Amino acid sequence: MNRLTPDLLRELVAEARLAPSIHNIQPTRWRLLADGLLALVDDSTVRAPVADPSGHDVRLSHGAALEGMSIALNRRGLRIADVVFAEQALSPRYSSLCTLTIGDGTDPDPLLANVMLRTAWRGTFVPAPENDTALAQLAASRNDAICINDRHAITEIVDWADQAELSFLRKNEHRRELLTWMRLSPSHPLYLQNGLNREALALNAFEAAGASFVLGRLFPTLDRIGVAAPLVSDRAKTSSAAGIILFCRPKGEDPLISGRHFYRLWLEINRAGLAACPISSLADHPAFNDKLRKVGKVGEDRRLVNVFRVGRPAKPQPLRHFRLPVDQLIV
Numbered sequence: 001m002n003r004l005t006p007d008l009l010r011e012l013v014a015e016a017r018l019a020p021s022i023h024n025i026q027p028t029r030w031r032l033l034a035d036g037l038l039a040l041v042d043d044s045t046v047r048a049p050v051a052d053p054s055g056h057d058v059r060l061s062h063g064a065a066l067e068g069m070s071i072a073l074n075r076r077g078l079r080i081a082d083v084v085f086a087e088q089a090l091s092p093r094y095s096s097l098c099t100l101t102i103g104d105g106t107d108p109d110p111l112l113a114n115v116m117l118r119t120a121w122r123g124t125f126v127p128a129p130e131n132d133t134a135l136a137q138l139a140a141s142r143n144d145a146i147c148i149n150d151r152h153a154i155t156e157i158v159d160w161a162d163q164a165e166l167s168f169l170r171k172n173e174h175r176r177e178l179l180t181w182m183r184l185s186p187s188h189p190l191y192l193q194n195g196l197n198r199e200a201l202a203l204n205a206f207e208a209a210g211a212s213f214v215l216g217r218l219f220p221t222l223d224r225i226g227v228a229a230p231l232v233s234d235r236a237k238t239s240s241a242a243g244i245i246l247f248c249r250p251k252g253e254d255p256l257i258s259g260r261h262f263y264r265l266w267l268e269i270n271r272a273g274l275a276a277c278p279i280s281s282l283a284d285h286p287a288f289n290d291k292l293r294k295v296g297k298v299g300e301d302r303r304l305v306n307v308f309r310v311g312r313p314a315k316p317q318p319l320r321h322f323r324l325p326v327d328q329l330i331v
Contacts, residue, residue: 024181175216
């Protein structure tokens, strides 16, 4: 029996789209096939080729969306009974990456309540209370999360994070691509739909206006006179973190699988009463990736996929999600 009606599919996609994606570009689409299978579809027109030249992070984003669909099904008493990973072209634009067989559900997923609560926290954190064991318990519960809470190590990582980000921003093509995905004014036609708008970036109107100049033509001049580095620094935010979490997965693992675990880790951070923000530049920069691997004693059989700064937010997290309309995600 086909368990997915068009109306139910819309509900499921509305929830699955809340999964994180690189620059919030949302490359995942869905298609209900004639035989009742559900296809996870890649939209080849949605890419960040400078930040993600290999397509790894897009595939990781698809994996997060796949886990989002799994959780959405669980909420409705259903589950993914089987996944077949096989790429198949559907059109010049769309390719199916895997097909899902839907079956009856099992026990409720313990992370159901956190889907609507998860956002990237781009503010500062409050000092961790004494005997706060949330981070240690979180790291102990997973074999792919390494927690660094030594203050000396975090101070080093603060410097590395700023250096890594600055090294990427010094590349003109990187800044240009980033700006194409930034929605710094509410007048932008896609402000509420995708990319990184000023609310998601925790910028006020003045800061957002300034960002467009700093990351635009002025950047080389500002960098030459030593002003760019402090303007783009996240030092205060990263140094206030209670800990740094290294997300590590087996080398050679399909990013579709890694993405599922990435999303669940972020939801588990939220369930622990903590907030998180990825510091992707640290994982993307080979030299700093190596430094973090040494600090975290990451085994040679593991890949450092991403990095989070984690702590208790200084104020309540905003719960708005900026996502494409459901009708654009069902193809």
